[in-house]
Amino acid sequence: MNRTKGVRIKVPASTANLGPGFDTLGMALSLYSWVEMKESESTCIRLYGDNMKGLPKDKNNLMYRVAQLIFDEVGVSIPELEISMYSEVPLTRGLGSSASAIVGGMVAANALIGSPLSNEKLFDMATSLEGHPDNVGASLFGGIITAVWDGVHADHIKLEPHADLEVLVIIPDFQLSTSEARQVLPSHISREDAVYNISRSSLLVAALSSGRFDLIGKAMSDRLHQPYRASLVPGMVSILEEAPNRGALGVALSGAGPTLLAIVDRQNLHKKDLESYLLDTMKSYGILATARWLNPSTEGATNLAIVESDLFVDLIKGEVEV
Ligand SMILES: Nc1ncnc2c1ncn2[C@@H]1O[C@H](COP(=O)(O)OP(=O)(O)O)[C@@H](O)[C@H]1O
Numbered sequence: 443m444n445r446t447k448g449v450r451i452k453v454p455a456s457t458a459n460l461g462p463g464f465d466t467l468g469m470a471l472s473l474y475s476w477v478e479m480k481e482s483e484s485t486c487i488r489l490y491g492d493n494m495k496g497l498p499k500d501k502n503n504l505m506y507r508v509a510q511l512i513f514d515e516v517g518v519s520i521p522e523l524e525i526s527m528y529s530e531v532p533l534t535r536g537l538g539s540s541a542s543a544i545v546g547g548m549v550a551a552n553a554l555i556g557s558p559l560s561n562e563k564l565f566d567m568a569t570s571l572e573g574h575p576d577n578v579g580a581s582l583f584g585g586i587i588t589a590v591w592d593g594v595h596a597d598h599i600k601l602e603p604h605a606d607l608e609v610l611v612i613i614p615d616f617q618l619s620t621s622e623a624r625q626v627l628p629s630h631i632s633r634e635d636a637v638y639n640i641s642r643s644s645l646l647v648a649a650l651s652s653g654r655f656d657l658i659g660k661a662m663s664d665r666l667h668q669p670y671r672a673s674l675v676p677g678m679v680s681i682l683e684e685a686p687n688r689g690a691l692g693v694a695l696s697g698a699g700p701t702l703l704a705i706v707d708r709q710n711l712h713k714k715d716l717e718s719y720l721l722d723t724m725k726s727y728g729i730l731a732t733a734r735w736l737n738p739s740t741e742g743a744t745n746l747a748i749v750e751s752d753l754f755v756d757l758i759k760g761e762v763e764v
């Protein structure tokens with residue numbers, strides 16, 4: 443087996459669901475994590491930047507655990523690893539931090555042993571761990587992905603985001619774990635609501651593929667998860683209703699929340715007004731939030747260069763180890 447000295451991977455964050463595509467649609471975003479991994483005499487995990495605060499730095503760390511899943515799958519033994527990670531992705535805000543860590547750890551571990559596993563196999567393993575393919579698929583493949591998971595295998599098709607699509611995320615200053623935001627969901631839904639979502643999710647994929655910006659707003663409406671999660675995200679209901687009148691092409695809860703996402707036409711001249719409206723509305727509900735203008739990331743983790751390196755420090759530009 444061809445083992446390289448060390449590997450470095452860049453992984454995009456993600457926004458899952460895009461409204462109606464619960465557990466199905468995802469889009470990679472230009473907010474990144476970097477993971478460096480190499481064999482070591484004893485395990486050492488270094489985490490850089492405020493977003494990494496509180497995460498375990500021993501063999502319980504998610505990235506170490508997913509790396510061992512890869513080695514077990516291939517039948518190699520590398521029990522001791524040096525792993526470094528720097529991430530721009532805030533934790534538990536609905537921007538796919540866990541998906542980034544899973545994908546980053548898996549792609550890095552696979553690369554470390556000469557990439558014996560295909561991207562499709564990594565996708566199956568990552569989906570099995572995360573429980574749904576939307577956010578891991580976006581981080582792994584980039585672009586907009588539509589995915590299906592049958593409990594064993596995940597299939598996907600990647601759409602190239604239109605060059606005029608820009609994304610505004612409003613990140614509240616509180617955390618909401620995906621597991622908590624899934625607990626409020628009902629286990630059964632009516633046929634009417636199922637039809638409502640199937641039709642809009644299909645329309646959204648078609649609108650995104652064909653550049654029909656005029657239909658994105660209508661297509662991003664949802665009855666499967668957002669109404670049930672509304673009580674967890676103050677201000678969300680007002681924003682979902684009003685943001686399309688303030689210049690958003692469409693608006694949704696990002697992943698399991700609490701971040702809200704607006705899809706915007708890059709040419710829109712009133713982007714600043716939209717941002718102010720969203721921040722002011724959150725504030726009126728007592729929520730402080732940060733706005734970030736992002737782009738869809740067309741490249742996923744697997745498409746970016748894997749380099750030999752043992753100088754992670756180059757990359758982190760003075761970020762402090764936490
Ligand atoms: N770099 C990382 N290393 C280890 N664990 C991580 C990392 N990033 C995220 N996690 C785990 O994922 C959890 C957040 O996942 P989740 O609740 O799904 O929210 P998110 O929307 O950010 O993915 C964190 O509390 C932590 O347990």
Ligand SMILES: N[C@@H](CCOP(=O)(O)O)C(=O)O
Pocket residue numbers: 456457458459464465466535536537538539540541574576577620623624667696697698699
């Ligand atoms: N489909 C999932 C997506 C969760 O994404 P995350 O980025 O919030 O972890 C859900 O809506 O629960």
